[in-house]
Amino acid sequence: MAVGAVGGLDWLVRGSDLPALVEDGTGQGQAALAAGLGLLAQRDLSFSQMLKVDRQLRSLGQDGLERGGLAPLRLAVLGSASLDHLLPGLRVAGVRHGFALEIFRGEYGQYWHEIMDADGPLRAFAPDAVLLALDAGHLVGEGVDPAGEVRLEETFARLREGWATLIGATGAQVIQQAALPRLPALMGGNEHRLAGSPAHLVAAFNRRLRGEADAAGVDVLALDEAAAADGLAVWHDRVLWLKARQEVSPLAAQHYGELAMRLVAARRGRSAKCLVLDLDNTLWGGVIGDDGLEGIALGQGSPEGEAFLAFQRHVLGLMERGVILAVCSKNDEANALLPFEKHPDMLLRREHITAFLANWDDKATNLRRIAERIGIGLDALVFVDDNPFERELVRQTLPMVRVPEMPEDAAFYAERLARAGYFEALALTQEDAGRTALYAARAAREAARAQATDLGAYLAGLDMVLEWQRVDSLGLARAAQLTAKTNQFNLTTRRYTQAQLAALIDDPHALVLQFRLRDRYGDNGVIAIVVATPGADETDVLVLDAWLMSCRVLGRGVEAACLAVLAQAARAMGARALDGLYLPSGRNGMVRDHYAGLGFARLAGAGEEAAGATRWRFDLAGRDGAAELAGAIRIVPEPGA
Structure with a gap:
């Protein structure tokens, strides 16, 4: 379905019944507001509904939205054309992804001055993210230009300078909008043969943009791909461009906001991690318990069977790029396993499924079990089921689980899931590709732990080895990804771009460490990142600006082993103490007592600005106790040491 006048977020439920968003300051009012915001997150709104909801959001104000459970986020939108009509779609999409947006709207065509003005309002706004929305004509020109390739070089040189200035001055996530392919072709299918053709230059700009953005640590808002999928007329209205310089049509504002906020959410670790699948009429046609192995539709030979094969x-493909797979089916387990084990055309096999639940319990209950078994939050699940009753039951019972509306024809299943963007990713690391194996090994560890009667013996039997090293250029992408995605075991929830981490790596006074844990079940991958910098007032004290760790290794003494490494590395740099910060985020309450448990002493009156923030100190003189706390974990020296 195209975005058009009907909204076009076709993986969401049509928004026929919208709540009145009211926040009265009481606990009951806040709960009702949170429920209303959750309902909105699942609704595909018409254009008029979007505007109505946006008015409600603005009337609630930033404080009201935060009391409704949304995370504050400052977004700057800068551009060369009109921007006001895009802001409602951004605010509404922000709610869908869990953010209360405070938006700085740049003045018409003044983006360059705003970027470069060190004392201007953009710097004072201190954005968390900056969206650069530059129109196609501004980037490449509107007419034929024989020197167009030279102009393109100048455009990218200017963009690189602007990106670097924004990242260096604000530390914000920078999102560069791709050029909308709105300039008409002059030679049809042979446009590349006309030197300086505007349409050809737009295509050349978009091809080159991806590499330039990757090198600069910038994310791309892929308007070119969206226009190719939906049709240019859905995204661009020539009349509105000429009358009001609105390059993106107001009718596409909600989808525009959705695409932009996916990037913001992915950068902050809010993309889904696990795809939970129903079986009958979802992975194959028919009911395995009634139709038998020979009677289900799957594989070549029929359009229906090939449709399910294409979805599988x-x-x-999602699994191979790091998405965890699970099954949640109302079925006898023996029947449910038959196609995985014996159907010749079944692409998915039992070993691909990290958690397999086939029983007659309600699906909300089984989804809770799946999240617990895998060790992830319910908000990391995407549940795909052909049955509208089951979908709505899960939405009502577990509103944090993402549940796409599925089309009636299985031929469109893959397209619908892809359009929903639940698994938006900004980079792919080696650990991503091996995530299924990581979580399968975790399940095996937990099964062994459940059978063990002596925790100490169980931990000793894991044969754990902690490997560590300073983050280098090879580990940069994974380190930045972990700072973005880790929310629970994250003492400060500070996010770092690759460029920011690269600067810290080059700083001889800073410490950026990564930790990897192996055991007899396999490699857990990189499980922790620590960033330490000299104190502002005490340069012989290293301040732990970030300490984050994968929840899948908790309860094994890894925290103390990491502290032993930190203490050793800090002493080698001449530090006399480590200072740990705890900044509450609403999602990291599990680590409130982290430093106390490791023997840090609280510094009275030394908290940060955030309510509930605390500061802790670990004196290094004569302290080797952390190494003893590591217990069953063997620490491998840094490579090359």
């Missing part, structure tokens, strides 16, 4: 191929 898409699901398998």
Whole structure:
């Protein structure tokens, strides 16, 4: 479905019944507001509904939205054309992704001055993210230009300078909008043969943009791909461009906001991690318990069977890039396993499924079990089911689980899931590709732990080895990804771009460490990142600006082993103490007592600005106790040491 006048977020439920968002300051009012915001997150709104909801959001104000459970986020939108009509779609999409947006709207065509003005309002706004929305004509020109390739070089040189200035001055996530391919072709299918053709230059700009953005640590808002999928007329209204310089049509504002906020959410670790699948009429046609192995529709030879095969191929591709797979089916387990084990055309096999639940319990209950078994939050799940009753039951019972509306024809399953963007990713690391194996090994560890009667013996039997090293250029992408995605075991929830981490790596007074844990079940991958910098007033004290760790290794003494490494590395740098910060985020309450448990002493009156923030000190003189706390974990020296 195209975005058009009907909204076009076709993986969401049509928004026929919208709540009145009211926040009266009481606990009951806040709960009702949170429920209303949760309902909005699942609704595909018409254009008029979007505007109505936006008015409600603005009337609630930033404080009201935060009391409704949304995370504050400052977004600057800068551009070369009109921007006001895009802001409602951004605010509404922000709610869908869990953010209360405070938006700085740049003045018409003044983006360069705003970027470069060190004392201007943009710097004072201190954005968390900056969206650069530059129109196609501004980037490449509106007419034929024989020197167009030279102009393109100048455009990218200017963009690189602007990106670097924004990242260096604000530390914000920078999102560069791709050029909308709105300039008409002059030679049809042979446009590349006309030197300086505007349409050809737009295509050349978009091809080059991806590499330039990757090198600069910038994310791309892929308007070119969206226009190719939906049709240019959905995204661009020539009359509105000429009358009001609105390059993106107001009717596409909600989808525009959705695409932008996916990037913001992915940078902050809010993309889904696990795809939970129903079986009958979802992975194959028919009911395995009634139709038998020979009677289900799957595989080549029929359009229906090939449609389910294509969906399985898409699901398998998601698994191979790091999405965890699970099954949640109302079925006898023996029947449910038959196609995985014996159907010759079944692409998905039992070993691909990290958690397999087939029983007659309600699906909300089984989804809770799946999240617990895998060790992730319910908000990391995407549940795909062909049955509208089951979908709505899960939405009502577990509103944090993402549940796409599925089309009636399985031929469109893969397209619908892809359009929903639940698994938006900004980079792919080696650990991503091996995530299924990581979580399968975790399940095996937990099964062994459940059978063990002596925790100490169990931990000793894991044969754990902690490997560590300073983050280098090879580990930069994974380190930045972990700072973005880790929310629970994250003492400060500070996010770092690759460029920011690269600067810290080059700083001889800073310490950026990564930790990897192996055991007899396999490699857990990189499980922790620590960033330490000299104190502002005490340069012989290293301040732990970030300490984050994968929840899958909790309860094994890894925290103390990491502290032993930190203490050793800090002493080698001449530090006399480590200072740890705890900044509450609403999602990291589990680590409130982290430093106390490791023997840090609280510094009275030394908290940060945030309510509930605390500061802790670990004196290094004569302290080797952390190494003893590591217990069953063997620490491997830094490579090259």
